[in-house]
Amino acid sequence: MTQLELSLESTRICISCNVSKPISEFRTRHRNRKRDGIVFVYVNVPRSCKACEARYQKGYNAIHYSTKERSLRHHREWADPEKRAKTLAAFKTNSFKAARSRYYRTEKSKARIQRYYETEKGQTYLIAKWARHSRKRQTAFNTLTAQEWRAIKAGYQGHCAYCDRNDLPLTLDHIYPIAHGGTNTANNVTAACWPCNMKKRDHTTGWIPNEPRGSRQQSCLLDSMSP
Numbered sequence: 001m002t003q004l005e006l007s008l009e010s011t012r013i014c015i016s017c018n019v020s021k022p023i024s025e026f027r028t029r030h031r032n033r034k035r036d037g038i039v040f041v042y043v044n045v046p047r048s049c050k051a052c053e054a055r056y057q058k059g060y061n062a063i064h065y066s067t068k069e070r071s072l073r074h075h076r077e078w079a080d081p082e083k084r085a086k087t088l089a090a091f092k093t094n095s096f097k098a099a100r101s102r103y104y105r106t107e108k109s110k111a112r113i114q115r116y117y118e119t120e121k122g123q124t125y126l127i128a129k130w131a132r133h134s135r136k137r138q139t140a141f142n143t144l145t146a147q148e149w150r151a152i153k154a155g156y157q158g159h160c161a162y163c164d165r166n167d168l169p170l171t172l173d174h175i176y177p178i179a180h181g182g183t184n185t186a187n188n189v190t191a192a193c194w195p196c197n198m199k200k201r202d203h204t205t206g207w208i209p210n211e212p213r214g215s216r217q218q219s220c221l222l223d224s225m226s227p
């Protein structure tokens, strides 16, 4: 008895519709493998049944082909020098820039960006952004990692280091500002709500962060205040 016959006799549960169906209901594919001069026939049985695959394909075609048509139209328009000039001119106008900045000022887009910043990926992005920012300003020490930032934030348990409110997401704040030669290291970073962060800007005096509520101790705080 070959493997092929075995497959045809058994049944399989389709992962899409969760129904146990005979193998004949699946679109089997036969693969020939040559090993030591002997050809073995393998039967590959997909995990979805024929009916489910057809349904999936229909949905795929609906999306893929409509996009394809649209992109073809774009290509045709781009090939036309007159239309291309018009599109480029529109792109370069202030009205386009104004429309874009209007969009970024809406609550919807702000909320969307905030949601992104709160994800794991967004946090990594912010850390990379701060590293870039401090590299540009030639900060001497630039060692803050995403892990350290998460630990700092966890230490404050959602409370702002300056005003203690806990109803806003915490943002990264450099205790001694980067602009004045502060370092981008764990001991110079604290968690603040955005209104505090905005108010603090690059002030060096009058802003002393509270101790974190968790176990983390900011023992190097005083060192970092005087670079």
Ligand SMILES: [Zn+2]
Pocket: 014, 015, 016, 017, 018, 019, 048, 049, 050, 051, 052
């Ligand atoms: Zn199915």
Ligand SMILES: [Zn+2]
Pocket: 160, 161, 162, 163, 164, 165, 192, 193, 194, 195, 196, 197
């Ligand atoms: Zn605050």
